[in-house]
Amino acid sequence: MEGPRSPQETEFPQVLDFLNKKLRSEASWSIAAEYPTAFSSNNLHNMRIIADEGHVLSHAVLKPLIIKSPHVIFKVGAIGSVVTDDRHRGQGLSTQVIGDCLRLASEQSCDIAILWTDLFDFYRRMGFELAGSEISFVIEENFDIPPTNLRFSTDSKVSPDAIYRLYSAHSVNSVRTIEETRKFLSIPQTKVYTAWESNGQLAAYAIEGKGVDLGGYIHEWGGSVSKLMALFSFIRAQKNQPYTIICPRHAQNLIQQLQQKPVTMNQGFLGMIKLINFDQLSAKIKRAFRAEGMPDVVLEKHPDHFVFGVGQNLFTINNETDMVRLLFGPVDYRTLGLFKEETIQKLEKVLPLNLWIWGWDSI
Template identity: 90%
Template sequence: MEGPRSPSENELPSVLEFLNKKLRNEAPWSIAAEYPTAFSSNNLHNMRIIADEGHVLSHAVLKPLIVKSPHVIFKVGAIGSVVTDDQHRGQGLSTQVITDCLKLATEQSCDIAILWTDLFDFYRRMGFELAGNEISFVVEENFDVPPINLRFSTDSKVSPDAIYRLYASHSVNSVRTIDETRKFLSIPQTKVYTAWETNGQLAAYAIEGKGIDLGGYIHEWGGSVSKLMALFSFIRAQKNQPYTIICPRHAQNLIEQLQRKPVTMNQGFLGMIKFVNFDQLAAKIKRAFRAEGVADIVLEKHPQHFVFGVGQDLFTINNETDMVRLLFGPVDYRALGMFKDETVQKLEKVLPLNLWIWGWDSI
């Protein structure tokens, strides 16, 4: 048995065959078609396998992302496609490949790692915790919007440049290229809904589905709120059945508009998050506070605890996972009663951090 290690280019087909068998057995396409930027020769060095006599036994992949937000530019290590052969489970192989992905994330100066799973207890043992904010709206019924002169389409042949232009206008997004957007548009089971101005310019878009994942979920969207609402109304009438829109917490104008419609709102977590380089992240957060006029922010890591607060109003945090939830949410500082009101007002200038991973970037 050898590894964890990266596969060679010659081994990539057998790795994909293993993943297709274990994770995409019912799908007529390869997992590489769903995650074109993760399972490419350019990302081989971030794939981790354990193999025995040429047979892949366990796998995980890291996809580093640069996420821009108004306050902080994050480097995020997204981890996914974690699977071990049935006959070799219970031997710690998944733990080994994930640990090696975290080592890669450290070497590549990631601030945090994130993954999406329902095996919460398993990943908590490795230091991950449910954190961040995700708000979803189940659009139960058709709804009307004020008249707006737009043309709607379900044609998936859309210019990646036009999609990219609206995507790049988000206040929080992952750095992508137009070529990556083109690859994402070709992912199997992707439905593209668009709204067009009378002059032929793309006004809004919404993406549903991503291979076997996210069917019935709008996980990517862009455009002004009024035009998005018109597009969402069109989608509900077109589908003639409920569907779900996923939103970041900071999309307040869109959230307010959706709450006025016949929807069911649910609040959840962005994913499971773990610090990779706390000191590097803390330095970025302190700079963000200074830019907001808060020069006396305290955010320190000690051998057995963290110290957090403003000026002399400090609190000791004993668990790293609690610190993750304090920085990324969904902790409500006012409800905690930890700090004075004036301290809370200062903390809320930056925290919780606006972190969001759009659906196409998930792995």
């Protein structure tokens, strides 16, 4: 048995075959078509396998992402496609390949790692914790909007340049290229809904589905709130059944508009997050506070605890997972009973950090 290691280029087809059989046995497409930026020759060095006599036994993949937000530019290591052959489970192989992905994330200067799973206890043993915020709206019924001169379409043949233009206007997004957007538009089971101005310019878009995942979920969208609401109304009428829109916590204008419609709102977590390079992340956060005129924010890591606060209003945080939620939420600093109101008002200028991973970037 050898590994964890990256597969050789000649092993790439074998690795994809292993993943297709274990994770996509009922799909007619390869997992590489579903995750075109994670499973490519350019990211081979971030794939991790354990093999024995030419057979893949366990796998995980790391996809580094640059996330831009108003306060901080993050480097995030997204981890996914974790699977071990049924006959070799219980031997710690998944733990080994994930651990090696975390090592790679650290070597590549990622601030944090993130993954999506329902095996919470398993990943908590490796230091991950549910954190960040995701708000979803189930559009229960049709709803009317003021008349517009928009033209709506379900044609998936949309210029990636037009999608990229609206996507780039988000206050929090991952750095992508137009070519990557083109690849994402070709992912199997992806439905594209668009709204167009009378002059032929793309006004809003919404993406539903991503291979076997996110069916019935709008996980990517762009455009002004009024144009998006018109598009969401069109989608509900077009589908003639409920569907779900996923939103980041900071999309307050859109959230307020959706709350006025016949919807069911649910608040959840962005994913399971683990701190990778705390000192690097802390320096970024303190720079953000200094830019807001607050040079006295303290965010320090000691051998067995963290120190966090403003000025002399400091507290000791013993748990790394507690620190993850303090930084990324969801947390209401007032309910903690730790900080003075003056301190809370200062902290809330930057924290919880606005972090969001759009659906096309999840792996």
